Amino acid sequence: MSALVVARQPTSPAERLKDAAASALIALLLGIPMIGLTTVDQGGALRVATRWPALLAFVAVCFAGRLLLRYASDVLRARRLARETAAEATAGARPAAGGALLTGIGWAALAVALLLPIAFSDNRYVVDTATTVLIYVMLGWGLNVVVGLAGLLDLGYVAFYAVGAYTYGLLSTQLGWGFWQALPVAGAMAAAFGIILGWPTLRLRGDYLAIVTLGFGEIIRVILVNWTELSGGPNGITSIPRPSFFGLPFKPPGDAPTFASFFGLEYSPNQRLIFLYYLILGLALLTNVFVSRMRRLPVGRAWEAMREDEIACKAMGINARNVKLSAFALGAMLGGFAGVFFAARQGFISPESFTFNESAIILAIVVLGGMGSQLGVVLASLVLVLLPELGRDFAEYRMLLFGAAMILIMIWKPGGILAHREPTLRHHRPGGGR
Amino acid sequence: MTPATTPLLSVERLTMRFGGLLAIDDLSLDVGARRITGVIGPNGAGKTTFFNCLTGFYKPTTGSVRLNHPQRGSMRLEQLASHEVARKAQVVRTFQNIRLFPQMTVLENLIVAQHNMLQSASRFSLAGLLGLPGYRRAEQAAIDKAVGWLTRLHLIDKADTAAGALPYGMQRRIEIARALCVDPLLLCLDEPAAGLNPRESAELNVLLKHLAADEGIAILLIEHDMSVVMNVSDHICVLNYGRKIAEGSPAEVQRDPNVIKAYLGEEDADEELATEVRP
Numbered sequence: 129m130s131a132l133v134v135a136r137q138p139t140s141p142a143e144r145l146k147d148a149a150a151s152a153l154i155a156l157l158l159g160i161p162m163i164g165l166t167t168v169d170q171g172g173a174l175r176v177a178t179r180w181p182a183l184l185a186f187v188a189v190c191f192a193g194r195l196l197l198r199y200a201s202d203v204l205r206a207r208r209l210a211r212e213t214a215a216e217a218t219a220g221a222r223p224a225a226g227g228a229l230l231t232g233i234g235w236a237a238l239a240v241a242l243l244l245p246i247a248f249s250d251n252r253y254v255v256d257t258a259t260t261v262l263i264y265v266m267l268g269w270g271l272n273v274v275v276g277l278a279g280l281l282d283l284g285y286v287a288f289y290a291v292g293a294y295t296y297g298l299l300s301t302q303l304g305w306g307f308w309q310a311l312p313v314a315g316a317m318a319a320a321f322g323i324i325l326g327w328p329t330l331r332l333r334g335d336y337l338a339i340v341t342l343g344f345g346e347i348i349r350v351i352l353v354n355w356t357e358l359s360g361g362p363n364g365i366t367s368i369p370r371p372s373f374f375g376l377p378f379k380p381p382g383d384a385p386t387f388a389s390f391f392g393l394e395y396s397p398n399q400r401l402i403f404l405y406y407l408i409l410g411l412a413l414l415t416n417v418f419v420s421r422m423r424r425l426p427v428g429r430a431w432e433a434m435r436e437d438e439i440a441c442k443a444m445g446i447n448a449r450n451v452k453l454s455a456f457a458l459g460a461m462l463g464g465f466a467g468v469f470f471a472a473r474q475g476f477i478s479p480e481s482f483t484f485n486e487s488a489i490i491l492a493i494v495v496l497g498g499m500g501s502q503l504g505v506v507l508a509s510l511v512l513v514l515l516p517e518l519g520r521d522f523a524e525y526r527m528l529l530f531g532a533a534m535i536l537i538m539i540w541k542p543g544g545i546l547a548h549r550e551p552t553l554r555h556h557r558p559g560g561g562r
Numbered sequence: 563m564t565p566a567t568t569p570l571l572s573v574e575r576l577t578m579r580f581g582g583l584l585a586i587d588d589l590s591l592d593v594g595a596r597r598i599t600g601v602i603g604p605n606g607a608g609k610t611t612f613f614n615c616l617t618g619f620y621k622p623t624t625g626s627v628r629l630n631h632p633q634r635g636s637m638r639l640e641q642l643a644s645h646e647v648a649r650k651a652q653v654v655r656t657f658q659n660i661r662l663f664p665q666m667t668v669l670e671n672l673i674v675a676q677h678n679m680l681q682s683a684s685r686f687s688l689a690g691l692l693g694l695p696g697y698r699r700a701e702q703a704a705i706d707k708a709v710g711w712l713t714r715l716h717l718i719d720k721a722d723t724a725a726g727a728l729p730y731g732m733q734r735r736i737e738i739a740r741a742l743c744v745d746p747l748l749l750c751l752d753e754p755a756a757g758l759n760p761r762e763s764a765e766l767n768v769l770l771k772h773l774a775a776d777e778g779i780a781i782l783l784i785e786h787d788m789s790v791v792m793n794v795s796d797h798i799c800v801l802n803y804g805r806k807i808a809e810g811s812p813a814e815v816q817r818d819p820n821v822i823k824a825y826l827g828e829e830d831a832d833e834e835l836a837t838e839v840r841p
Contacts, residue, residue, distance in 0.1 A: 418691075425690040426680035429666075433674040436663035443617065443655050444675045444744055445648030551667045555709060555721035 144202075148195040155190035159183045230546070234503050241409055245402040255401045259408055259473065261513045263466055266412040268493040268505035269419055270462030275491065276500035277423060278455035279435025281338040284325070284345025285490050288318040288460035290352060290482035292467025297365035297477050298358070307371035311468050318464025319457040321348075326456030330449055333438070345487050352479040364478025371472045373403055404473050411469060415462050416502055422458070424552045431455050432500070432552075496537050498544025507545050511537075568630050570595040570780050571616075571639075571653075571748055576625035578611055578804075585611040586622070587804040593748065598774050598781040600795035600812075602788075604824060608804040609784045610658055613750050616782075617655045618644035629653065631747065649678050654741040655750035658784075660733045664726025668717060668736055671725050672708035675743035680704055704743075711739045715769070731762045738769070748780045749773070755787040763790055770794045792816070800824065 164183040167174045241262075248254040267289060274282045295314035299305040305313075325344045329337055352359045359365070370378065376387040378400035387403075388395040422428040430451045433441050442448055471477045493512055497504030515533055519526040541547065569592035578586040586608045593599045601609050614620040616627055616639055627639040629651045637651050647653050663671050673680070683700030684690030690697045712718045715735045720728055725736055734754055741749055751770075755763045771794055773779045785791045791798065792812045800808040800821050808818040815821055 421691055422687065425687050426677050426684055427687050429670060429674050430677050430681075432666060432670075433663045433677075436665055437661045439619070440657070440661035440663065441674070442619075442644040443648055443657070443661070444677065444740070445645050445654075446674070446677045447645050549665055549724075551670060551722060553669065553673065553705065554667075555669050555705075555712075555718070 144195055144198045147198060148191050151194040152187050152191035155187045156183070159186050230503055230548070230550075237503070237506060238413075245405050249402065250396075250398060252398060252401060255398070255405050257513070257517055259401070259405045261509050262405070262408040262412050263470060263473075264490065264493055264509040264513055265506050266408065266415050266466045266469075267463060267490045268497065268509055269412065269415045269502060270459050270466065271490050271494050272459075272497075272500060272502070272505055273419055273422070273431070273462065274455050274459035275494050277428065277435065278431040278452065278459075279499075280452065280455060281334065281341070282456075282459070283338045283342040283484070283487055283491065284348070285341075285459070285463055286482045286484070286486040287325070287345040287348035288321060288463035289467040289470065289486065290348055290479075291318045291321045291460075292464030293471040293477045293482070294352065294359060294365070294467075295464070296468040296471045297368050300369050300471075301365055301367065306369075307468070307472050311465060314468045315461040315464045318467065319461040321464075322456040322458075322460025323453055325460075326453045330452055342484070342487075345482075345484060349479050349482050352482070359479070362478060362480075364476060364480075365471075366476050368471050368475050368477065370400065370475060371404070371407060378403065404469075408469050408473075411465055415465070419462075420502060427451065427454055429552055492534065496534065496544055498541075498546040498548070500549060501544065501546040504544050504546035511545075569593055570630055571782075572628050572630075573616075574626045574628070576612070576615060576627065576640075577623045578608070578615055578620060579623040585804050586615065589625070589801070589804070589806050591799050591806065591809070593780055593782055594797070595747075595780050596774055596778050597796040598770060598783060598794050600791040600798040601782065601784045601801065602786070602791055602798060602815075603801035603807075606803075607801040609801055610752055611804075612801070613655055613752055613782075613784065615640065616647070616750060617653060618642050618647040629748070648744055652745060652747040653750065654744045654746040654748075656734075656737045656741050656752055656754060658752040658756065660730075660737055662725040662733055662736055662740070665724055667722050668712065668725050668728070669705070669708055669721040671736060671740050672711065672743045673704055675740045676704040676707065708739075708743055711742050715739045730757045731759065734758060734762075742773075742779075746779055748782060750782045750784075752784045753786060754783070755785055755790045758787075760789075763787055766790060767793050 160183065163186050164179055166177055166179055168177045241258075244258055245255050267285070270288075271282065271285045274280050274285070292314045295317045296305075296307070296310045299310045299313065300307075325341065329340050332340060353362055355361070372378070373387045376385060376390050378388075378397075379386045380395050381389050386395070387393075387399060393399070423432075430441065430446050431454075433444075433446070434448060434451050434455075438448055441451070470481070474481075489512055493505055493508040496511065497506070497508035511533065512530075515530055516526055519529045522529055537545065571593040573589060573591040573593075576586055576589045577584070589608075589612065591599075601612065603609055611620065615622045618639065622640050625640070629637050629639050631637060631651060634650065639647055639651055639653065642651060648655075663674060666674070680697075680700055681687075684697045709718065709721070712721055715738070717732065717735060717739060720732065725733065728736070734757065738749075738751065738754060754770075755766055758766060767790055770781055770783070770790075774781055774796075783791065783795065795812055798808075798810065798812055798815045799806055800815055800818070802820075802824040807820040807824055808815050810818070
């Protein structure tokens with residue numbers, strides 16, 4: 129732990145040495161029982177053996193590591209100070225330029241997203257992973273309404289994802305509904321659940337709200353596990369129909385026309401994957417446009433004002449109840465849409481897909497991305513989905529790597545990757561004049 | 563009674579009790595339209611509690627607060643929720659410890675204050691989502707109103723700056739500007755001069771007089787800065803331990819023995835405080 133506490137003031141070499149020695153001492157004290165002593169199995173009996181060289185190496189690594197960390201943090205601090213001083217000189221021009229850069233990155237990311245399945249059309253793994261990233265992007269954008277804009281800490285967001293997925297699962301397997309028919313119904317269902325969660329928690333905020341939403345997420349999961357007649361219990365719902373291309377299924381050629389036979393293409397299982405990819409890309413983009421527009425409308429500004437100061441909102445005549453419920457309902461609806469897509473993509477859903485772990489990852493995406501930032505959510509989704517994927521080679525160290533990356537992001541960028549907040553309207557247009 | 567003599571707000575026998583503590587004790591007070599009414603008293607006299615009762619943040623234990631709205635008739639403020647007090651009765655308040663939306667820009671703060679007008683113009687977001695002209699016009703009108711107030715309060719240069727990043731005195735003015743965007747009939751200001759320098763206080767005096775005389779906004783003013791209260795108030799009510807101990811014009815209140823006793827104590831009069839009460 130001590131290695132992560134970064135010094136407040138730039139330090140002299142002597143101070144750094146002293147600090148590193150202190151770390152080494154702590155490492156030594158901790159290391160004696162943990163590394164220095166070990167038990168060996170000798171003919172069935174346990175005997176304590178010593179490993180002093182290993183302990184020495186551990187202490188040396190701590191000493192050197194701490195020294196290096198302090199040195200690096202001092203250098204970085206000096207650089208940042210220099211940069212801030214330089215930035216102050218050109219303060220006027222900066223925000224507009226930053227906004228333009230972000231917009232540019234956004235369009236570039238969109239172009240990459242559109243071209244990706246064409247470039248990797250025969251690479252199942254890439255398209256599949258990209259689809260997963262987009263599901264999380266969409267969930268992140270949905271949760272961003274609740275957490276990032278309205279400032280309501282929701283630890284049970286996965287419940288709405290589950291409601292959407294199960295609504296589609298049941299409607300399609302029991303009543304034979306198609307994907308597009310079920311989508312609005314599932315969204316409305318999730319929104320209704322959002323209001324059911326929102327209503328009793330209107331007076332709660334912060335930690336208390338987080339606990340109730342956490343409980344709500346678990347309630348939904350436990351109901352799904354135990355209400356076997358409805359949800360199939362732990363076995364979940366199987367053989368959920370895959371979405372078709374306007375009625376043309378993605379199947380090997382048969383009697384009925386299929387996507388491949390209709391367009392005169394050779395059948396390939398990747399066609400469905402690519403279609404699913406573009407489907408979630410479309411849904412995610414719609415979500416993005418919807419949320420960005422909402423943010424610029426009175427209700428969106430009221431969400432942000434509610435996050436900033438609820439009492440001031442009431443004093444301005446804003447009905448806090450309606451504003452909060454609309455945030456819960458809309459966030460839940462978007463989660464429900466993502467759930468429908470998830471069910472259609474997997475073809476199989478079970479309560480195991482909707483554990484607290486998922487809520488935590490979605491929340492991490494919003495927080496790491498920068499509360500309220502749409503592009504930040506994309507970047508954070510990339511990091512949080514790709515990092516465990518890339519980390520597969522590290523086997524059991526994967527989660528360690530994942531955790532370390534999250535801690536580093538929070539140290540370097542405490543407000544999230546993109547903490548910059550773009551105003552919803554401006555009096556002075558960037559570049560001068562009105 | 564002719565409409566001219568009917569007070570805008572009449573508080574009758576208002577009592578607020580927190581457990582064993584009597585924060586406001588049988589307070590009656592009239593606030594006239596277009597007038598500035600000062601509410602003063604030592605710390606803990608119940609001034610802010612009184613504001614909280616007026617604006618729906620507290621439900622008074624007993625008593626009534628009646629507002630005679632020129633268009634909407636008489637309403638009982640103590641029965642309204644806090645957002646309805648601002649929306650229906652047009653009684654708007656500011657806070658002793660400034661409550662802005664710090665990460666939002668100054669202009670956005672003032673637009674949020676016009677939420678109800680914009681929300682109905684956006685037809686519950688549908689017209690707004692589609693960008694229909696009716697909503698665009700309403701939004702432009704809201705911006706124009708906000709810009710108007712920002713210009714008059716010398717804040718227009720800071721319109722696009724995050725409100726929380728501005729100096730204290732400016733934040734006080736922004737809070738007043740934001741309250742003005744709600745179109746108040748009665749503006750309740752809780753220590754608007756706290757933390758202002760003498761020049762800023764003098765500007766505040768001019769602004770308050772202008773609002774009452776030219777804009778026809780009644781002002782209820784809690785203030786410790788006697789250079790503001792005595793200067794601008796038409797009428798002053800003095801509270802101590804939740805009771806009204808004096809009421810009248812600034813000159814009358816300053817002569818009142820009860821007020822002098824409350825501020826200075828019974829025996830040993832402190833010179834510094836004496837000058838504060840009698841500038």
